[in-house]
Amino acid sequence: MAGSERLSELVAELLLRVVDRIASSSHSAKDDTSRFKSGLLPSISLYNYFLRMDKYMKCSESCFVLSFIYIDRVLMKNPDFLLTEYNIHRLSLAAVLLAIKYNEDYYFDNKHYAKIGGITLKELNYLERAMLGLMNYEPVSYTHLRAHETVLDLVCRLLLEKKKKKKK
Numbered sequence: 001m002a003g004s005e006r007l008s009e010l011v012a013e014l015l016l017r018v019v020d021r022i023a024s025s026s027h028s029a030k031d032d033t034s035r036f037k038s039g040l041l042p043s044i045s046l047y048n049y050f051l052r053m054d055k056y057m058k059c060s061e062s063c064f065v066l067s068f069i070y071i072d073r074v075l076m077k078n079p080d081f082l083l084t085e086y087n088i089h090r091l092s093l094a095a096v097l098l099a100i101k102y103n104e105d106y107y108f109d110n111k112h113y114a115k116i117g118g119i120t121l122k123e124l125n126y127l128e129r130a131m132l133g134l135m136n137y138e139p140v141s142y143t144h145l146r147a148h149e150t151v152l153d154l155v156c157r158l159l160l161e162k163k164k165k166k167k168k
Contacts, residue, residue, distance in 0.1 A: 007061040011068050012050035015092065019046075019083045035130040036087035036094070044118075049089050056116045059100045059107070066103055066140065067095035074134045081134070093117040094131040097124070102139060 044052070054064070071091060075081060083091070093113070100107045114124040 008050040008054040008064050009047065011064045012047045012092075014068065015071065015083070015088055016046055019085060019088055035134075036090040036127060037084070038086050038090060041085055042089045042118075044089070046088055046092070049092065053093070053096055053116060057096065057100065057108075057113065059096070059104055063096055063099040063103050066099035067092065069140055070095040070098055070131070070135060073138075073140070074131065077136060078134055090117075090119070090123075090127055091131070093119070093124070094127040097128055098131060 042049070050064070057063075071083075074091070074095075075083070097110070097113050100113075110124050110128070111121050114121045117124060119127075
């Protein structure tokens with residue numbers, strides 16, 4: 001589990017950097033986040049949210065990589081969609097859920113994942129459908145995975161090196 005904790009931490013850090021970059025830029029695109037937007041800023045950090053998902057969802061670490069690819073796909077196919085502190089938790093939950101269902105042989109029902117995510121079953125079912133719609137119901141191809149693998153490997157390696165330097 002220690003390896004997947006590191007990977008879940010890295011995916012959370014990558015997503016936080018994207019949110020920070022968007023928040024600090026003068027992005028003029030229409031804010032199309034209403035499907036995933038939380039009414040209140042979540043009390044749990046994205047980092048701790050990913051650790052929680054990693055601990056209780058009982059999925060392989062590849063699901064976190066796949067969830068990052070799904071979020072990337074949503075952003076590529078929907079340029080008006082903005083990642084914010086108000087929607088990143090729900091979007092991440094839906095992405096990990098879809099990754100589990102696509103990648104794992106066995107998985108829990110949505111009620112279990114809704115409890116982990118801190119939302120109702122009805123909300124999670126809605127988010128799952130919305131995420132699929134934003135991705136045009138297209139699964140990730142092997143070629144797409146390979147392209148992301150090299151980019152994600154590089155980014156993860158750079159982040160790990162940066163953390164090691166900070167500890168020294």
